[in-house]
Amino acid sequence: MKKQVGRANRRQGGFTLIELMIVVAIIGILAAIAIPRYQDYVARSQFAEAHSLLGGVKPVIAEVIQSGRNAPDDNDFSQWGVQEQGEYGALTAISVGESTTGSGEDEVTYPSGSATYTFGSGTDVESVVSGTVTYTYNADGNGLWDCQTSSDISPESAVTNCEIPSSP
Numbered sequence: 001m002k003k004q005v006g007r008a009n010r011r012q013g014g015f016t017l018i019e020l021m022i023v024v025a026i027i028g029i030l031a032a033i034a035i036p037r038y039q040d041y042v043a044r045s046q047f048a049e050a051h052s053l054l055g056g057v058k059p060v061i062a063e064v065i066q067s068g069r070n071a072p073d074d075n076d077f078s079q080w081g082v083q084e085q086g087e088y089g090a091l092t093a094i095s096v097g098e099s100t101t102g103s104g105e106d107e108v109t110y111p112s113g114s115a116t117y118t119f120g121s122g123t124d125v126e127s128v129v130s131g132t133v134t135y136t137y138n139a140d141g142n143g144l145w146d147c148q149t150s151s152d153i154s155p156e157s158a159v160t161n162c163e164i165p166s167s168p
Helices: 017-067
Strands: 089-101 108-119 132-137 145-149
Touching (some): 017 132
Antiparallel strands (some): 089 108, 132 145
């Protein structure tokens, strides 16, 4: 005797349309959370590159200032012996000179120096961050460095204690 297979016993496998729509919705929610976090991560890594290149310039500028010797040509980076080009930007200025504080009898002149990194300078790679980061040998001559960024750098990107001017 042959057993008949009815429709009730045959079941097709697979997902229903509603199950697929739920999966797509979950993926969309995860992407909405992950993409901004990833962009922040990329911006922070690019900002860290600026500090890495500027960090290599700091001891050179400090040595020139403390030794009292003549500084190399400001923007001839090969004479400074530092790495100029990064993946997302480059050093665009190095200078050593004098600064003055106070006025009249309280006026004090001291040696100072600075180095500037500009995002997107000299590279074909598009940087998430734009603007500049400048390290300046502290004005009061105590051997400390100040860090300042241009106003177009977001505070989320600046992973150090750089001063970020308020946007106009």
